Amino acid sequence: MGILDKKLSLRHRNKMLIGVWEDEDQLVAAASELVHAGVHIHDIYTPYPVHGLDRIIGARRSKLARIAFFCAIIGFTLMTTMIWYMSVHDWPMNIGNKPVRFTPSWAPVMFEGTVLCTAFGMSFFFFWRNRLVHGIKNETLDIRQTDDRLIVAIETVPGMDEKSILNMMKNGGAIEMREFENGVQTVI
Amino acid sequence: MGHGHHEIEVKQEQFVFSPKAKRFSIILMVLGLILTGIGIATMDNHSENHNPTTVSSDSHETHGESTVVNNEGHAEEANASHEEEHGNVPNEKFGPRVAFHHQDKPASTRIWANMLIVGYFFLMISLTAVMWYAIQYVANAGWSSSIKRVPEAIMTFIPVAFVILMIALFMGKNEIYHWVHYEHLGLKPGDAGYDAILAGKSAFLNSNMLFIFPTLLVVIWYVMMRKLRSLSVAEDNATKGDSSFFKKSIRFSAGFAVLFGFTISVVAWLIIMSVDAHWYSTIFGFYNFVTHWVTMITIMAFIVAYLKKEGYLGIVTNEHIHDLGKYMFAFTIFWAYLWLSQYLLIWYAQIPEEMAYYQIRFEDYKPNFLANFFMCFCIPFLGLLMRSAKRNRYVLAIIGSIMIIGHYHDVWLMVTPGVFGTGMTFGFMEIGMLLLVGGIFMWWVFTALTKRGLIAVNHPFLEESVHHDVGV
Numbered sequence: 103m104g105i106l107d108k109k110l111s112l113r114h115r116n117k118m119l120i121g122v123w124e125d126e127d128q129l130v131a132a133a134s135e136l137v138h139a140g141v142h143i144h145d146i147y148t149p150y151p152v153h154g155l156d157r158i159i160g161a162r163r164s165k166l167a168r169i170a171f172f173c174a175i176i177g178f179t180l181m182t183t184m185i186w187y188m189s190v191h192d193w194p195m196n197i198g199n200k201p202v203r204f205t206p207s208w209a210p211v212m213f214e215g216t217v218l219c220t221a222f223g224m225s226f227f228f229f230w231r232n233r234l235v236h237g238i239k240n241e242t243l244d245i246r247q248t249d250d251r252l253i254v255a256i257e258t259v260p261g262m263d264e265k266s267i268l269n270m271m272k273n274g275g276a277i278e279m280r281e282f283e284n285g286v287q288t289v290i
Numbered sequence: 291m292g293h294g295h296h297e298i299e300v301k302q303e304q305f306v307f308s309p310k311a312k313r314f315s316i317i318l319m320v321l322g323l324i325l326t327g328i329g330i331a332t333m334d335n336h337s338e339n340h341n342p343t344t345v346s347s348d349s350h351e352t353h354g355e356s357t358v359v360n361n362e363g364h365a366e367e368a369n370a371s372h373e374e375e376h377g378n379v380p381n382e383k384f385g386p387r388v389a390f391h392h393q394d395k396p397a398s399t400r401i402w403a404n405m406l407i408v409g410y411f412f413l414m415i416s417l418t419a420v421m422w423y424a425i426q427y428v429a430n431a432g433w434s435s436s437i438k439r440v441p442e443a444i445m446t447f448i449p450v451a452f453v454i455l456m457i458a459l460f461m462g463k464n465e466i467y468h469w470v471h472y473e474h475l476g477l478k479p480g481d482a483g484y485d486a487i488l489a490g491k492s493a494f495l496n497s498n499m500l501f502i503f504p505t506l507l508v509v510i511w512y513v514m515m516r517k518l519r520s521l522s523v524a525e526d527n528a529t530k531g532d533s534s535f536f537k538k539s540i541r542f543s544a545g546f547a548v549l550f551g552f553t554i555s556v557v558a559w560l561i562i563m564s565v566d567a568h569w570y571s572t573i574f575g576f577y578n579f580v581t582h583w584v585t586m587i588t589i590m591a592f593i594v595a596y597l598k599k600e601g602y603l604g605i606v607t608n609e610h611i612h613d614l615g616k617y618m619f620a621f622t623i624f625w626a627y628l629w630l631s632q633y634l635l636i637w638y639a640q641i642p643e644e645m646a647y648y649q650i651r652f653e654d655y656k657p658n659f660l661a662n663f664f665m666c667f668c669i670p671f672l673g674l675l676m677r678s679a680k681r682n683r684y685v686l687a688i689i690g691s692i693m694i695i696g697h698y699h700d701v702w703l704m705v706t707p708g709v710f711g712t713g714m715t716f717g718f719m720e721i722g723m724l725l726l727v728g729g730i731f732m733w734w735v736f737t738a739l740t741k742r743g744l745i746a747v748n749h750p751f752l753e754e755s756v757h758h759d760v761g762v
Contacts, residue, residue, distance in 0.1 A: 151761075153757065153759045153761075154759060156761055156762045157762060161762060162762070163762045164762075167677065171675075198638070198640055200638075205637075206630065206633060206634050206637050206638075207634065207637075207638060209630055209634065210634070
C-alpha cells in the first residue's frame, strides 16, 4: 500500500535539487519547461493550490477517494451490525408495535455512521500521508513552503546534467537554489 | 492575476437550431400525441355512469344528505353499503375521503390531472432554472459563467408551462381537488358531511386562491426572470470590462432567491399537496423544489452535452460536465434525504391522518413507491458515484434519462393517489404527456438559445470559467 511506503520519506531519497519560487505563473512556466526537457520532478510544495501544476508534473490521482469509499463500506457494515445486534439480537424492544428488523429508523444510524467513519478515515489517512500524524517526523524542505514560497524538488539520477537543470531553474525565476543530501541542505 | 496571464479573447458563438434537432423535437411531440391518444382511447370509460357535470353541487341538492359528500352522480349506486365499501362514510376526524377507487371520478379527470402534473413539472423546472441562475450570481460562481446561456434559455419556458397548468386547474379543479368540490357544497357546522378540517383551511384552500395566488407569484417571478435575461444580453452589447450589469444582476438575483425560496413552498402546498387536503407536511415544498431542481440540472447537463457534441461551447471542457455531474449526484442524495425525512417521521409517529398519505401509496401503489426510490436515488447514486462516471457523457445520458422519468413519476405519485384513490396506473397517457410537453419544451428552449449568442462574452468571470479545472 503506497501510503505506508517508506520511500516516501525524503531521508531515503537520493540527492535532491531544490528551487524556491515566489511567483506561481513563473513556476508553472518553469515546471513545464523542465518537464519538456525530460527532468522528472519529484514534487512541488505550495502553500496554496496552483491550477495546472498537477497535470504538468504528471501527478497521479489521489487515492483519498478510494480510501473514502472503503471507510464508508466499513462504517456502513459496522453500524448495520451494531444496530442489528442492539435492536434485533440482544434486546428487541416493542416501540409503538413497530417491527424490529430493517426498519426506516435504521437509516439515520447507518447514514450517520457511514459519514462519521468516512470523515474520520479520510482525515486520518490524509494527515498520515502528509506526515502530520503524531509520531511521524514531518519533513519540510523549507519552512517557507507553508507561508508564501513555492518549493520544487527534483531527485537526481546518475548521469544527470545538474548544472543545466540549475541554470533552467535560475532562468525560470527561481529566487534560491539548494542541494539536499542526507538531510543536509546547502545553498548553491 | 499574475504576470504570466494575459487577457484571453473568447469568440461569440451563434447557435443554429438544426433540422435534425427540429425533427427530433417534432418526433417527440408526435409520439407524445399518439401515446396520449392511445391513453385517452383505452381509458376506462365509465362516464355514462358518472356524469361529470353533476359531480359538484347537483348531487347534494337532488339526492339529499345520503350523497352529500359522494362524488357519484346516481342515487341508486350511492346506497349505504356502497359507501361503506369505498370508505366514503363521513368521518369526523379524518374527513370523508379515506379510500375510494379511481372509477369514482369522471374519466376526463385523468386528462386534467395529467396536464396538471406535466404543467407543474415543467413550470418548476423553468423556475428552478432561474433559481440556479440567481444562485450562481449570489455565490459569485465563476465556473458556470460559460454555460449560463443554457439556464437562461430553460427559464423562458415559464409562460408555456404556466398556461398548461392553468388550463388543467380551470378545467379540472372540481375533480382534482376535493376541497373545491367541498366548497361548492356550502356546508355549515352541524350539517351532515361538515368537515371541520377543510372548513378551517378554507381561508387558504379556496378556488379564488387557487388561481390568484399562483398567477400573482408567477407574474412576479416572470418579470424578475425577464429583467435578469435583459441584463445578461445588455452585458453582451456593453463595452468590455463594464461590470455594472453584473452587479445589478447580483442584486436582482438575491431578491429573486429570497422571494422564490419562501414562496415556492406555498405554491407546492396549494397546487400539489392540497390534493390530499386533510394531510399536510411542512417539508413538502422543499421536497418538491429539490425534485425539480435535480431534474433541471439533468436537463441542463443534457443541453450542454448536446451543444458540445454539435461543436458549440468551445470553452466548455469535461471539467464543466464533471461539475454538472457532481451537481446531479449531490442533489440526488439531497432528494433522498428529504424523501426519507418526510417518510421517517410519519412512519414513526404513526398518527392516522398523517399515515393516510403513505398508507395508500405503500399499500396500493407499492411498485410505484419502490420504483420511485430506485429511479430517483439508488440508480443515480450508484451510477454516478465514480468520478469517471460523472465525466462520461454517455453514462450521464443514461442515468440522467432514468432520473428525469423518475422525478416525473415522483410528481405523478404525489398527485395520483390523492385524486383517484386506488387502481390508477402509470400508463400511455402519462408517458405521452411527458413526451409531448418535452418536445414543446425542447423546441421552445432551443429557439430561445438561438435568440442570443451562446457565450456571455463580457461576463467578468468568463476567464475563470475558461481556466476551470477540478484537478486530476
